[in-house]
Amino acid sequence: MKLTTAQFKTDYRKLLKTLYAEEQDELSTSEQFLVLGNLVRQYLADQWQQTTAEYNRTQRKQVYYFSIEFLPGRLLESNLLNLGILDTVRAGSKELGLDFDQLVAAEPDPGLGNGGLGRLASCFMDSLASMQIAGNGNGIRYRYGLFKQAFINGYQVELPDDWLRNGNVWEVCKESKACTVRFGGNVYLRRDEASGQLVPVYENTQDVLAVPYDTAMLGYHNHVGNTMRLWSAELPPQADDHYYTQADKAAVARITEVLYPDDSNYDGQLLRLHQEYFFSSAGVQSIIRHYRRHQQSLVDLGRQIAIHINDTHPTLVIPELMRILLDEEHLDWSVAWRITTQVMSYTNHTILQEALEKWPQDMLARELPRIYQIIAEIDRRFRVEMTPIYGAERVQRSAPFGDGQVRMAYLAVIGSHSTNGVAKLHTELLQRDVLADLYAIYPERFNNKTNGITLRRWVQLANKPLSELLDQQIGSGWRSASSELETVKAYQNDPAFLAKLAQVKLTNKQRLADYVAATLQIKIDPIALFDVQIKRLHAYKRQLLHVLGIIDLYQRIKAAPDEHYQARVHIFGAKAAPSYYYAKEIIKLINALADLVNHDPAMRDRLKIVFLPNYSVSLAEKIIPAADIGEQISTASKEASGTSNMKLMANGALALATLDGANIEIRDAVGADNLFLFGLTVDEVYAYYAQQNYRAQTLYDQSPRIRRILDALVDDTIPGIQTEGRDIYDSLLRFNDDYFVVRDLESYLAAQAQIDQAYQDQNQWQQRALENIAFAGRFSADKTVNRYAEDIWHVHHQSRPETK
Ligand code: 26V
Numbered sequence: 001m002k003l004t005t006a007q008f009k010t011d012y013r014k015l016l017k018t019l020y021a022e023e024q025d026e027l028s029t030s031e032q033f034l035v036l037g038n039l040v041r042q043y044l045a046d047q048w049q050q051t052t053a054e055y056n057r058t059q060r061k062q063v064y065y066f067s068i069e070f071l072p073g074r075l076l077e078s079n080l081l082n083l084g085i086l087d088t089v090r091a092g093s094k095e096l097g098l099d100f101d102q103l104v105a106a107e108p109d110p111g112l113g114n115g116g117l118g119r120l121a122s123c124f125m126d127s128l129a130s131m132q133i134a135g136n137g138n139g140i141r142y143r144y145g146l147f148k149q150a151f152i153n154g155y156q157v158e159l160p161d162d163w164l165r166n167g168n169v170w171e172v173c174k175e176s177k178a179c180t181v182r183f184g185g186n187v188y189l190r191r192d193e194a195s196g197q198l199v200p201v202y203e204n205t206q207d208v209l210a211v212p213y214d215t216a217m218l219g220y221h222n223h224v225g226n227t228m229r230l231w232s233a234e235l236p237p238q239a240d241d242h243y244y245t246q247a248d249k250a251a252v253a254r255i256t257e258v259l260y261p262d263d264s265n266y267d268g269q270l271l272r273l274h275q276e277y278f279f280s281s282a283g284v285q286s287i288i289r290h291y292r293r294h295q296q297s298l299v300d301l302g303r304q305i306a307i308h309i310n311d312t313h314p315t316l317v318i319p320e321l322m323r324i325l326l327d328e329e330h331l332d333w334s335v336a337w338r339i340t341t342q343v344m345s346y347t348n349h350t351i352l353q354e355a356l357e358k359w360p361q362d363m364l365a366r367e368l369p370r371i372y373q374i375i376a377e378i379d380r381r382f383r384v385e386m387t388p389i390y391g392a393e394r395v396q397r398s399a400p401f402g403d404g405q406v407r408m409a410y411l412a413v414i415g416s417h418s419t420n421g422v423a424k425l426h427t428e429l430l431q432r433d434v435l436a437d438l439y440a441i442y443p444e445r446f447n448n449k450t451n452g453i454t455l456r457r458w459v460q461l462a463n464k465p466l467s468e469l470l471d472q473q474i475g476s477g478w479r480s481a482s483s484e485l486e487t488v489k490a491y492q493n494d495p496a497f498l499a500k501l502a503q504v505k506l507t508n509k510q511r512l513a514d515y516v517a518a519t520l521q522i523k524i525d526p527i528a529l530f531d532v533q534i535k536r537l538h539a540y541k542r543q544l545l546h547v548l549g550i551i552d553l554y555q556r557i558k559a560a561p562d563e564h565y566q567a568r569v570h571i572f573g574a575k576a577a578p579s580y581y582y583a584k585e586i587i588k589l590i591n592a593l594a595d596l597v598n599h600d601p602a603m604r605d606r607l608k609i610v611f612l613p614n615y616s617v618s619l620a621e622k623i624i625p626a627a628d629i630g631e632q633i634s635t636a637s638k639e640a641s642g643t644s645n646m647k648l649m650a651n652g653a654l655a656l657a658t659l660d661g662a663n664i665e666i667r668d669a670v671g672a673d674n675l676f677l678f679g680l681t682v683d684e685v686y687a688y689y690a691q692q693n694y695r696a697q698t699l700y701d702q703s704p705r706i707r708r709i710l711d712a713l714v715d716d717t718i719p720g721i722q723t724e725g726r727d728i729y730d731s732l733l734r735f736n737d738d739y740f741v742v743r744d745l746e747s748y749l750a751a752q753a754q755i756d757q758a759y760q761d762q763n764q765w766q767q768r769a770l771e772n773i774a775f776a777g778r779f780s781a782d783k784t785v786n787r788y789a790e791d792i793w794h795v796h797h798q799s800r801p802e803t804k
Pocket residue numbers: 068069114115116117118120260262263264265266272311313349350355422451639640641642643661
């Protein structure tokens with residue numbers, strides 16, 4: 001849009017007066033943010049409304065991305081960037097005497113997700129709009145986001161995240177578009193006298209009103225305003241013959257009160273089932289209602305809409321759409337089923353058994369009786385159709401029902417036309433292992449879609465110094481076509497450019513150092529190598545391996561204080577699920593080690609550990625541009641893809657990585673010389689599983705170095721971890737190290753030594769950083785969503801696409 005600073009200043013002053021009727025200097029920073037946010041919402045209204053109108057007019061095929069998590073991050077700057085008025089508003093704010101960066105920081109960061117899955121959903125929302133795809137988000141408006149993490153005495157404590165306290169400037173409540181979602185009660189089928197059709201009769205259900213809150217998702221410089229719709233649970237309007245109590249109200253509100261803070265374990269809580277059906281049902285109902293307003297017949301539905309199931313949490317959209325087509329639209333089963341499978345597609349995000357959802361059949365039957373009947377019929381028909389072809393055993397292993405449970409991933413594959421994994425290796429493992437039986441039955445349904453990230457947020461906004469340098473060197477085309485980043489390779493041997501790249505990194509490290517000094521009172525030297533690991537705390541991600549590497553360095557410095565060591569700062573960001581005891585012990589270990597190391601004068605400035613609390617999208621934006629090394633050290637096979645690997649790469653950090661998830665594709669893109677690989681391969685890990693011949697204790701017995709490192713956990717080297725040190729030590733030796741930390745330790749240490757070596761040659765290091773930046777465009781979410789659009793959703797973006 002077009003905007004002058006003068007116009008902006010006038011608009012700001014006017015809105016400030018309308019909203020607050022006060023002088024500017026009476027407002028707090030957060031109030032100033034609200035004025036600016038409201039103004040930007042006015043600015044984007046046109047674009048948003050016109051996109052919606054255009055979709056209705058042209059009846060373009062719509063994609064609905066259903067996800068129980070979204071992590072959009074702060075929207076002020078990204079909306080301004082997309083509108084093309086970021087510089088104008090920054091300049092205008094300055095002239096108004098506002099501290100723009102402070103206003104940006106005053107926006108609450110919506111923590112409506114746990115990690116990778118939720119952030120991926122938001123990167124996709126961003127890319128859908130920028131690629132001019134008619135894409136809509138559908139999720140839950142949690143009253144409280146993921147907990148706010150603090151450390152007390154080194155232990156994680158979880159505080160409520162009251163992100164809506166000052167309101168949310170971006171959302172619009174659409175009360176008039178509310179839907180009713182039914183839970184519990186009894187249901188039976190009765191033949192309707194007049195029509196002769198079977199109709200379900202519901203008794204004693206508990207009805208919940210789903211109220212939508214819409215947020216605009218803007219495209220980059222293209223006048224697109226898509227919608228992310230989040231649902232909030234409320235009581236239905238008071239009926240004449242029935243009064244609600246305060247307790248009724250509280251019970252209903254509970255459904256959308258909090259995000260489950262666990263992304264590692266399936267936990268069969270009733271409330272989670274309610275959440276899942278709540279947003280699945282409300283979403284499908286509103287889609288069909290909207291469709292019905294514009295379209296006569298439903299037989300074309302599969303050509304007009306696509307519903308994407310982001311992990312299994314929204315899988316109930318399958319029986320829910322069947323319910324509507326059967327019970328409300330009176331279609332035959334076979335017609336309804338053909339439409340449903342045509343509409344639905346599913347992405348799997350994990351092969352961890354403990355994270356695969358299964359609901360007890362009796363629970364589903366009680367809570368969602370009609371949905372249960374429909375799933376039972378899906379199961380019955382699957383068996384009838386497939387048993388003659390594939391045999392009873394395979395069918396028993398792969399049907400929705402098994403062991404008294406509904407296996408949601410199986411239901412998702414059976415009820416959709418596409419199942420994808422999120423990296424090549426991950427998709428292969430799905431086909432070979434986790435979903436092998438269904439792959440044998442429906443090979444044509446399986447495909448890979450390697451994850452991607454939006455460079456607009458992760459480079460343009462998070463790393464302005466780098467963005468400006470790139471503009472100077474290769475022009476600004478990369479901002480809309482990320483493959484243009486590759487042209488920067490031409491400057492690989494240009495020492496002046498490499499020096500500028502180094503200077504950019506130093507600037508970002510200084511910025512992070514200032515933040516660390518202000519928040520944690522720890523002084524870190526930007527000259528040191530910044531080694532970063534940022535992701536959920538989980539045993540398979542092996543933050544422990546990183547810690548053992550630090551213990552090794554600490555011990556080496558202690559033993560030979562006069563040697564030369566590459567100065568290092570180890571930076572962690574990670575939340576542990578509140579109920580994940582072991583992960584919390586690792587947090588305590590990291591903090592205790594940080595305490596020891598950071599206060600040991602013998603370390604001087606050579607080793608520092610910084611564990612930044614409350615890892616979030618906005619914290620990631622500060623850390624990633626400052627990283628020299630990004631640790632991607634999961635046990636091979638366990639990390640489906642990873643996305644911080646891509647964000648770090650795009651910001652010129654080199655990966656320290658196992659051959660897992662998308663790391664493999666990153667290696668293929670940048671070449672093995674431009675990252676540091678170590679550790680077991682998937683085949684080696686699987687061979688250990690098959691032969692059951694891994695013994696961590698033997699490695700400990702044979703290697704004095706391993707022994708010295710592990711012993712530090714239990715010999716009081718690190719004060720304050722009596723319990724934790726012993727538990728962790730036991731997990732490795734007594735319980736035989738499920739994630740091969742000990743097995744990979746020496747190879748990890750060797751890779752770290754290579755890094756120290758490599759860092760000495762700064763010219764060469766910057767060349768490697770440059771290669772990483774150059775190839776980051778391959779992992780742009782713009783490309784990823786275009787592949788979904790073509791192969792899975794069969795929708796076409798309009799003009800100016802980034803090609804494959
Ligand atoms: C999510 C949730 C959300 C709330 C309800 C309970 C629950 C249980 C499990 C999960 C699964 C989270 C899976 C996840 O985040 N997977 C990550 O997905 C990323 C995007 O595809 C991928 O890069 C990571 O490798 C994968 O760990």
